Amino acid sequence: MQRLLRDLGDETARLRRRGDDRQLTLASSPTIASIWLARQLPAFQRAYPNIEIRILTVEDPHRLDLAEFDLGIYYHVPHEVDPPGLLANAIFECExxxxxxxxxxxxxxxxxxxxxxxxxxxxxxxxxxxxxxxxxxxxxxxxxxxxxxxxxxxxxxxxxxxxxxxxxxxxxxxxxxxxxxxxxxxxxxxxxxxxxxxxSRGKLSLFTPQHRHLTEPMRAFRHWVLDKDESQIGQPLST
The missing domain is CATH 3.40.190.10 (Periplasmic binding protein-like II)
Known part of the structure; x- marks a missing residue:
């Protein structure tokens, strides 16, 4: 049953994003998206020219719909601002x-x-x-x-x-x-x-939906932005 629900969630996400296997939807706050992410994406797109990027800006990660994005980039304070259903990897270890x-x-x-x-x-x-x-x-x-x-x-x-x-x-x-x-x-x-x-108490972190199958674009971006083995999937946030 859990696997069925996960598969249905993945299919729902795919349909709602109206993309294909080459599309990667990144959720972030407007500030992070405009000041930091937009400056990083050209290098990623040069490394992975076949991946289509879609950016979804949501100020508060608690308001994210897990079915509408693949990966998120937000500041994360462990045990204080933990959106449910997500895993976190720090992009910057100190700041x-x-x-x-x-x-x-x-x-x-x-x-x-x-x-x-x-x-x-x-x-x-x-x-x-x-x-x-x-x-x-x-x-x-x-x-x-x-x-x-x-x-x-x-x-x-x-x-x-x-x-x-x-x-x-x-x-x-x-x-x-x-x-x-x-x-x-x-x-x-x-x-x-x-x-x-x-x-900083909070670390700029990559959020990954906890029960999502990792697509190739998701794996590529995780590896690129974290510069580590993507099998290190991160620490679970609140459930």
Whole structure:
């Protein structure tokens, strides 16, 4: 019965995606998809030119329909934000969280920002999203041993992508993952507002539906993005 249900689920997924054996549907948040994944895909497509890519953007992985995607890429905090029915492999084993802003914003404020000034003189980007509760300004300040108080100026939204776009446009300072934002930092679109970081509790991870047959495109992408034996299928999340 379990095998029958799994086979039916696979067939349902295939029909709903309206693809073929060459298609790979990747689910991700809009921010990860636009800032990181879109930059990685050209290299993957050069290595696997016969695989057709389809990207499904869903902000919260808890809202994913397992029948609509093959693999997911999200930040994963073990035992705290575990979408059911998925297995997780970390893409980056370690990562730092920094306060970042645009060069224009930093120049506008004299090219130097002190930690205590952030809460008084600057606009802090705040994500109003339960899924991102583990990455907040208060946690960042406290883990650095800095005095915390509610910031005087904030720009709030329930979309990290919207806040990141506002940051790139010079509207304030946001918390960001250094590995995820590496291209933006290397190209000078973003800079660290101050040279302080904390280790990220969440890891950028590849999510694999737990009871899905692995297609060849799924195996290829897992091997490529994880750079390891795809038989290491990952740790199960909540069921």
């Amino acid at each position: 730092e969280v920094a306060a970042v802003c645009s060069p224009i914003y930093l120049e506008r404020h004299g090219n130097t920002i002190k930690p205590e000034q952030l809460l008084v003189d600057h606009t802090l980007m705040v994500v109003e999203d339960h899924y991102h509760d583990w990455l907040t300004w208060e946690i960042w300040f406290r883990e650095l041993g800095l005095a915390w108080q509610a910031p005087l100026h904030t720009l709030r939204a329930n979309s990290f992508q919207l806040l990141m776009n506002a940051t790139l446009a010079g509207q304030g300072v946001t918390l960001g993952w250094m590995r995820l934002l590496d291209a933006e930092l290397q190209q000078g679109n973003l800079v660290q507002a101050l040279p302080l970081t904390i280790p």
